[in-house]
Amino acid sequence: MSGASINLQGLALNNATPMYALEIDFAVGQPAGIGSQRPMLLMGNMTTAGTATADTVIYGPDTPIQCQQESDVITLFGAGSELHRMFRRVVKIQQVVSIYFIAVTASSGTAATLTFTLLNVPTGNGNVRVWIDDEYVDTGFLASATLTSITAAIVANCNNKTYWAVTGAQATVTTSNDSVMFTAKIKGPRGNWHRGMALLTFSAGGTPNTTITNTTDQPFASGATADSNVTALTTILAKRYYYTVSAAEDATQFGALAAQMTSSALALAGLRQRAFGGSSDTLSNVQTVATGINNPRCDILWMQTSPIVPSELAAIAASVYAQGEMSGSKPICNYNFYGNGPQDTWPVIPSRVAANIPTATSITSCLNNGVTPVGVNANGTTYLVKAITTRSLNGANNDYRIRDHHKVTICDFFGDDLLAKFSAQFAKKNLSDDPPAGSTNAPPSGDTVTPNRVRDCAFRLITDYGEAPAGSNLLVNTAQTKAASVFQREKPANNNRISAQLPLQTIDTLDQIASLLEQVA
Numbered sequence: 246m247s248g249a250s251i252n253l254q255g256l257a258l259n260n261a262t263p264m265y266a267l268e269i270d271f272a273v274g275q276p277a278g279i280g281s282q283r284p285m286l287l288m289g290n291m292t293t294a295g296t297a298t299a300d301t302v303i304y305g306p307d308t309p310i311q312c313q314q315e316s317d318v319i320t321l322f323g324a325g326s327e328l329h330r331m332f333r334r335v336v337k338i339q340q341v342v343s344i345y346f347i348a349v350t351a352s353s354g355t356a357a358t359l360t361f362t363l364l365n366v367p368t369g370n371g372n373v374r375v376w377i378d379d380e381y382v383d384t385g386f387l388a389s390a391t392l393t394s395i396t397a398a399i400v401a402n403c404n405n406k407t408y409w410a411v412t413g414a415q416a417t418v419t420t421s422n423d424s425v426m427f428t429a430k431i432k433g434p435r436g437n438w439h440r441g442m443a444l445l446t447f448s449a450g451g452t453p454n455t456t457i458t459n460t461t462d463q464p465f466a467s468g469a470t471a472d473s474n475v476t477a478l479t480t481i482l483a484k485r486y487y488y489t490v491s492a493a494e495d496a497t498q499f500g501a502l503a504a505q506m507t508s509s510a511l512a513l514a515g516l517r518q519r520a521f522g523g524s525s526d527t528l529s530n531v532q533t534v535a536t537g538i539n540n541p542r543c544d545i546l547w548m549q550t551s552p553i554v555p556s557e558l559a560a561i562a563a564s565v566y567a568q569g570e571m572s573g574s575k576p577i578c579n580y581n582f583y584g585n586g587p588q589d590t591w592p593v594i595p596s597r598v599a600a601n602i603p604t605a606t607s608i609t610s611c612l613n614n615g616v617t618p619v620g621v622n623a624n625g626t627t628y629l630v631k632a633i634t635t636r637s638l639n640g641a642n643n644d645y646r647i648r649d650h651h652k653v654t655i656c657d658f659f660g661d662d663l664l665a666k667f668s669a670q671f672a673k674k675n676l677s678d679d680p681p682a683g684s685t686n687a688p689p690s691g692d693t694v695t696p697n698r699v700r701d702c703a704f705r706l707i708t709d710y711g712e713a714p715a716g717s718n719l720l721v722n723t724a725q726t727k728a729a730s731v732f733q734r735e736k737p738a739n740n741n742r743i744s745a746q747l748p749l750q751t752i753d754t755l756d757q758i759a760s761l762l763e764q765v766a
Contacts, residue, residue, distance in 0.1 A: 250744070251745070256513055266515065268511055269517065269657065271647040271652075283571060284305070285486060285487070286486030287347075288481075289348070289492030290327045290435075291321070291322035292326045295326060297346075299349065299351075300347070300348070300350050300476040301477075303347050307343075312346055321348075322346065323430070325430045326431065330410055330557055331492065331557060332344065332560075334564065335564045339568035341568055341572045347477050349473070349492070349493070350476070352432040352471060352472045354468070354469045356432045357466060359427050360425065360458070361443050363424070363456070364457075365455045365456060367388055368455075371386055371455070372384065373386070373444075374443065374446070375425075376441055376462075376552070377409060380409070384399045386398070396415050400413040400414060411428060411429050411430060411465075435493070435494075437466060439554060442461060442462045442597060443458070461597075462550065464550075478501060485509075485518060487657075490520075490563045491520060492559075493522070496533070499538065499545075502543075503520055503538045515664075517661070519653070520540075524558070525549060525551035531547045531616050538635045539636055539637065539638050540634070542634070544566075544617055544632070546561070548596060548603070548619040549603070550598040551596055565590070580631065581631050581755075581756060582630070584626065591628065595619075608630055615633065615637040616635070617633050649754060652751045662709075675692055678734060696734055699745060707727060719752055720749055720750060725748075726750060
């Protein structure tokens with residue numbers, strides 16, 4: 246017997262369009278098999294050297310203008326562009342999902358800069374090491390060198406790193422060319438996330454008379470006028486890129502992407518996706534962004550004053566998850582301490598600002614406010630503390646039921662598999678009621694579907710996802726799930742619809758083992 250109608254957001258009961266619709270609601274109830282390709286989309290700016298069409302064209306391995314190799318990325322988006330650098334981060338970690346690109350029109354504002362100034366002609370041989378973000382270039386000099394020759398050599402050596410996000414040029418500060426100014430290749434405030442520092446050393450016995458500025462880590466400055474991803478979001482609206490990596494990390498642009506993810510995941514569109522952002526801002530600021538977004542489909546990876554800019558932090562995080570979720574027989578669920586394992590690919594160095602190394606208190610605060618923190622080991626290496634979504638609030642109250650990143654993954658993968666099974670088994674079939682209990686007059690199984698036959702199909706998948714050894718150990722308490730599931734015809738509101746409601750319980754990850762040792766004698 247049918248109960249109350251099962252309503253899906255945006256899908257009216259009188260909608261007569263044939264479809265297999267699915268809505269996944271997270272953190273419902275009382276508080277307390279992988280077959281399809283799931284591609285990745287990189288969203289960011291290109292340089293003026295790129296030939297791509299911004300905002301309205303998507304590029305990838307199977308698009309009219311193909312983009313697959315690094316040379317393609319450079320041609321389309323420019324060497325050292327956000328998209329180029331994000332691509333380089335991605336391909337060093339994951340090789341299992343296809344990568345697509347959309348260039349967001351860059352800002353027409355001001356590019357960020359950082360200047361290094363040399364003072365006093367050297368009286369001994371030495372070396373200047375210039376760090377830009379998480380890489381450096383060494384430039385040696387002799388005692389006879391002029392400041393102009395040293396700065397010219399620094400410029401040449403750094404500009405040879407064509408994939409860097411900045412370019413160097415000699416700049417006159419006093420009466421001679423004794424300075425090097427680095428300028429972000431792309432204009433706008435995101436250039437201010439770049440960081441640099443210099444180290445000047447002399448050969449043994451040399452007199453360290455020459456000095457250089459910015460010997461401690463410094464941010465770039467003066468980048469201004471934000472870009473906008475509004476048009477690009479319209480372009481990707483009807484397409485599914487499961488791992489969408491955003492160069493924009495601000496509440497406006499990343500927030501707009503998050504809102505689109507939510508609406509696109511509803512039953513009518515059915516585009517269940519994830520968005521990834523990064524942050525090197527203060528703890529307070531990143532938590533404000535995360536709690537404002539508050540979305541289980543969005544993750545933000547954070548390390549304050551990170552030498553890796555936010556767009557590349559986001560690319561690293563998304564690549565780690567894509568590799569872990571798509572390369573095995575089932576998705577990896579537990580990413581705790583990722584980076585500490587011998588097989589982990591985690592190219593993240595810590596902040597060069599010692600005061601900003603995260604504390605246990607700040608890490609706890611992150612995990613309670615929707616931020617995925619990067620931790621630092623005693624030996625100076627880093628690791629992903631715990632993979633979480635930005636969802637931490639239900640209204641004004643804390644709600645952590647869908648905090649864990651893997652719970653969204655499992656639900657999405659289950660949903661994809663469920664729709665695939667429905668399509669394979671029930672396409673072009675007729676619909677009938679279930680026969681009364683004890684009746685032998687069941688409708689023919691070859692061409693007719695009943696609620697119980699849909700139920701049986703769903704239950705087999707629940708078993709497949711259920712506890713080992715029979716299943717993949719991604720769902721738990723499957724007997725309870727089956728007992729509480731509902732399958733019914735929506736008569737008389739829509740005689741052509743079977744509705745199903747399945748209260749899934751995903752596996753948990755081991756986060757803590759708390760032991761108390763008591764010496765008693």
